Every structure is written in structure tokens, then in C-alpha cells.
Amino acid sequence: MSKQTQETGGAPKWSGSFGFIMAAAGSAVGMGNLWRFPMLVGESGGGAFVLVYLICIFLVGIPLIIAEISIGRAGGKDAFGSYKALNSKWGGVGILAVITSFIGLSYYAVLGGWVLRYIFVSVTGLPKSSEEFFVSFTSSTGSQIIYYLVFMIITVAIVVMGIQKGIEKSCKVMMPLLIVCLIVIVIRSCTLPGAGEGIRFFLKPDFSKLTPGVFLSALGQVFFSLSLGTGATITYGAYLGKDQNIPKSAASIAFFDTIVAMIAGFAILPAVFAFGFSPESGPSLMFQTLPAVFDEMTGGKIFGVVFFVLVLFAAISTSIAFLEVVVSFAVNTFKVSRAKASVISAALITCLGIPCALSFGIWSDIKIAGRTFFDLGDYLVSNVSLPIGGILACIFIGWVWKSKNAEKEVTxxxxxxxKLVNVWSVLIKFILPIVILIIFITSNPWIMNLFK
Structure with missing residues (x-):
């Protein structure tokens, strides 16, 4: 494919399809791929769940990625600008995406700061038990703020450099290295005595566990894993040249995201089982269980550093996507330079993020609707704005912008x-809005209670 090295109408472009795929895959590949997917597979039927997940990727994930890329490329601007360019009354959906990324980065950077700290801890070794260290670190006001700021500075430095020199260049390095680091961990993990139990937990098919709830879990994991609804795919799509193949790119993005999640299972679970630890889902798996595993492992310091470096790559590639959504909106709406938009946006996000960082320490007792600042941000993004944004994107393409116009953009x-354009249109217009609505309802217990 020809490289889009020049900017069209002042809009930056990716240098080629590989750069776009790596950046978009980077926005999707996050810490959830590493700490949630492996446990979800192990607890929900192993290989049987993987089969269901792949079906969901094909029927839900890829069609939605195609939809968001097409909105961005057709609109040619940020999430807000692209929606507004295609229909002046629908700019609000883009605003929702910008707000989603703004809030998302505010609490995601907290985790990014933790990863930075754990890279250093992996070098020196845990000074105390992994649980004690985690509690001590996360409750330390100074440490939380310092590492949060360092992570945000790294994110801003990349975004300031622009699309080709900043985001694309960094993702073209980080994503392949992430895979290499994962493979190194897999080799070490799977050759440990007793690793077989972890592999069996991860992949042994158990079709008896495929309940309706498991199908919903697979759908939800696909939706949230691919960062659909954050505006990142729309924003990145705006930088894509007209000669680039959207369906092929969408499939590549989904494939990369899934491969990372699968490899992560082989990297993490065999080691956890080999040393007799109880596998858990979520941050505790990454920041408490795994450091203890590396502490017990021969050469654990080296493998601990490698692991947390790859986690850092996943965190940064997602954080720069979040920030780019906000920065692109600011540049186009307020007509400011990329540098100024990046610094001001990051400063405002940090103002919201510091309370999230302190939610594990001195502000842990401050709660809104029963949730800390961190938990509230996570809930609003994951359970509310992402599914609502996904539903509205489907309605917009299928019924407002019209499927025929979207098909022309895609092709x-x-x-x-x-060849599957007609199937894609049916999915977007009729099937996916209902599927996402079900995800939205089931992920919000208060809505379920309304029907009781």
C-alpha cells in the first residue's frame, strides 16, 4: 500500500497501514488483557470459552472496529468533529467519547504509575511481602503522586511529537517488543515444574460451564478489551489514508489484541500454579501474586523486570490513545497548537487523576455513591459511557449516516x-445495538433491579 506521508487538508496521516494497526492495537491492548482475560478463560470453560470469545470477536468486535474507523476516516477529524461533520446534530456522541477518554486516562494513569514503581521493585526485590508492599505503596501519598506524574509526563512527551513521529513510531516499537517480552515469559513460565496445572486450568475445554452468563462475559470482554466507545479508534481512523483497507485493518487489530491476551494466559497462569499461588483476577494478580511468584523464581528479578516492562508498554500505548482523543478535540475545536493542547489537557486530567491516586490512601474514605474516586471513574467509563457510546455509534451508522454511505467509505x-459488507450492515443496524444494550443492562445491577 502506498504511504500517506503528506497531510491532507492539514490533517496528519499515518505513514502506512502497519503504523495504524500497531497504534490502534496498542490502544486496545491494555492491562485488562493481562490480568482479566486469562482468569476469565480459566474459570469459564477453558478452550470452550476461547471458541465463544473468538466468535464474539468476529461478530461483535471486528464489525464495531470497522464502524468506528469508517466514522473517523469519513469525518476526517477528532471524535466530536467527525460525528459533527457527518451530521451536525450528532456531535454530542463525539463529546461523550472525549469525556470517556478524559476520565479513563485520569484513573488509568494511576495503574501506569504502579507499573513504573514495580519495574524498580523487580530490580531490587520486594522489601517485604507482596501484599504488605502493595498496601504500603498505594497508601503513600508522595509515591502515588510522583509515579502518577512520571507516567503522565511520558504519555504527554509521546503525544506532543505528533502522529508519525510520536504515537506511530512509539507503537511500532512497543507492540512488537511487548510480544517478544511475553514470549520470553511464556518460555520460562511453561518450563517450570508444575506448570502443566496452570496450562490445563487455562485451556482444558469444559463445555458444561458455557452458561448464558459466560456468553455475556465473553461479549463484555470483547467490547471492553477493544476500547470501543472511547473515541480512540475514531480519532486514529481520521488519520488513515483512503487507500487503506479498513476491514483488513480491523481484523488485524482484533487479532493482535486476542493474541496478546492468549499469550498472556500462557505467561501468567503456569507460573502462578507452579508456585502454588491462588490465581486471582484484577490488579491483585499483577501487583501482589505475580511479584511473589517472581520472588520465588530462579532468575525472578530478570523475568520480573521483563514482565513489568511489557506491562508498561501496554499501559503507555493505551494512555497515549486516551490523551490523543482529548488533544485532537482541543486542537480542532479551540485552534491551539498540539503542544499546548497536550500540556493543558494532561494538566486537567491530572487534576482529576490525583484524587483517584489518593483513593487507596488518605482519601480512601471519601466516597461518591458508595465508590472511591478511582472506582467511580472506572464504573462510569466501563459500565456507562463505553456501552452507551457503542450503541449510539451503531444507531448513527445504521440509521442516521445510513449504511449505504458507510459501505461506500469502507470500500x-x-x-x-x-464481501461481507451486507452482513456487516445487518449486524450494525439490528444485532449489535441489542447485544450492547444487553451488556449495558447486565453490567449495571441498578438497571436489573428496575425490572424486578
Whole structure:
């Protein structure tokens, strides 16, 4: 494919499809791939769940990625600008995406700061038990703020450099290295005595566990894992040249995200089982269980550093996508330079993020609707704005912008072959809004209670 090295109408472009795929995959590949997916597979039927998950990727994930890329490329601007360019009354959906990324980065950077701290701890070794260290570190006001700021500075430094020199260049390095680091951990993990139990837990098919709830878990994991609804895919799509194949790129993004999640299972679970630890889902798996595992392992310091470096790559690639959504909006809306937009946006996000960072220490007792600042941000993004944004995107393409116009954008007016275009249109118009609505309802207990 030809490289889009020049900017069209002042809009920056990716240098080629590989750069776009790595950046978009980077926005999707996050810490959830490492700490949630492996446990979800192990607890929900192993290989049987993987089969269900792959079906959901094909029927839900890829069609939605295609939809968001097409909105961005057709609109040619940020999330707000792209929606507004295609229909002046729908700019609010783009605003929702910008707010989602703004809030998302505010609490996600807290975890990014933790990863930075754990890279150093992996070098020196845990000064105390992993649980004691975690509690001590997360409750330390000074440490939390310092590492939060360092992570945000790294994120801003990349975004300031722009699309090709900053985001694309960094993701083209980080994503392949992430895979390499994961493979190194897999080799070490799977060759440990007793690792077989972890592999069996991860992949042994158990079709008896495939309940309706497990199908919903698979759908939810696909939706949230691919960062659909954050505006990142729309924003990145705006930088994509017209000669680039959207369906092929969407499939590549989903494939990369899934491969990382699968490899992570082989990297993490065999080691956890080999040393007799109880596997858990969520941050405790990464920041308490795994450091203890590396502490017990021969050469554990080296493998601990490698692991947390790859986690850092996953965290940064997601954080720069969040920030780019906000920065792109600021540049186009307020007509400011990228540098100024990046610094001001990051400063405002940090103002919201510091309370999230302190939610584990001195502000742990401050709660809104029963949730700390960190938990509230996570809930609003994951359970509310992401599914609502996904539903509205489907309605917009299927019923407002119209499927025929979207099809022309996806196929570049028939120049690019997309044999499943009619199936895609049906999914977007009729099936996916209902599927996402079900995810939205089941992930919010208060809505379920309304029907009782």
C-alpha cells in the first residue's frame, strides 16, 4: 500500500497501514488483557470459552472496529468533529467519547504509575511481602503522586511529537517488543515444574460451564478489551489514508489484541500454579501474586523486570490513545497548537487523576455513591459511557449516516473488496445495538433491579 506521508487538508496521516494497526492495537491492548482475560478463560470453560470469545470477536468486535474507523476516516477529524461533520446534530456522541477518554486516562494513569514503581521493585526485590508492599505503596501519598506524574509526563512527551513521529513510531516499537517480552515469559513460565496445572486450568475445554452468563462475559470482554466507545479508534481512523483497507485493518487489530491476551494466559497462569499461588483476577494478580511468584523464581528479578516492562508498554500505548482523543478535540475545536493542547489537557486530567491516586490512601474514605474516586471513574467509563457510546455509534451508522454511505467509505466507493459488507450492515443496524444494550443492562445491577 502506498504511504500517506503528506497531510491532507492539514490533517496528519499515518505513514502506512502497519503504523495504524500497531497504534490502534496498542490502544486496545491494555492491562485488562493481562490480568482479566486469562482468569476469565480459566474459570469459564477453558478452550470452550476461547471458541465463544473468538466468535464474539468476529461478530461483535471486528464489525464495531470497522464502524468506528469508517466514522473517523469519513469525518476526517477528532471524535466530536467527525460525528459533527457527518451530521451536525450528532456531535454530542463525539463529546461523550472525549469525556470517556478524559476520565479513563485520569484513573488509568494511576495503574501506569504502579507499573513504573514495580519495574524498580523487580530490580531490587520486594522489601517485604507482596501484599504488605502493595498496601504500603498505594497508601503513600508522595509515591502515588510522583509515579502518577512520571507516567503522565511520558504519555504527554509521546503525544506532543505528533502522529508519525510520536504515537506511530512509539507503537511500532512497543507492540512488537511487548510480544517478544511475553514470549520470553511464556518460555520460562511453561518450563517450570508444575506448570502443566496452570496450562490445563487455562485451556482444558469444559463445555458444561458455557452458561448464558459466560456468553455475556465473553461479549463484555470483547467490547471492553477493544476500547470501543472511547473515541480512540475514531480519532486514529481520521488519520488513515483512503487507500487503506479498513476491514483488513480491523481484523488485524482484533487479532493482535486476542493474541496478546492468549499469550498472556500462557505467561501468567503456569507460573502462578507452579508456585502454588491462588490465581486471582484484577490488579491483585499483577501487583501482589505475580511479584511473589517472581520472588520465588530462579532468575525472578530478570523475568520480573521483563514482565513489568511489557506491562508498561501496554499501559503507555493505551494512555497515549486516551490523551490523543482529548488533544485532537482541543486542537480542532479551540485552534491551539498540539503542544499546548497536550500540556493543558494532561494538566486537567491530572487534576482529576490525583484524587483517584489518593483513593487507596488518605482519601480512601471519601466516597461518591458508595465508590472511591478511582472506582467511580472506572464504573462510569466501563459500565456507562463505553456501552452507551457503542450503541449510539451503531444507531448513527445504521440509521442516521445510513449504511449505504458507510459501505461506500469502507470500500472506498467500491475500490476495496469487502464481501461481507451486507452482513456487516445487518449486524450494525439490528444485532449489535441489542447485544450492547444487553451488556449495558447486565453490567449495571441498578438497571436489573428496575425490572424486578
Amino acid at each position: 472506498n466507493n467500491g475500490r476495496i473488496s469487502f
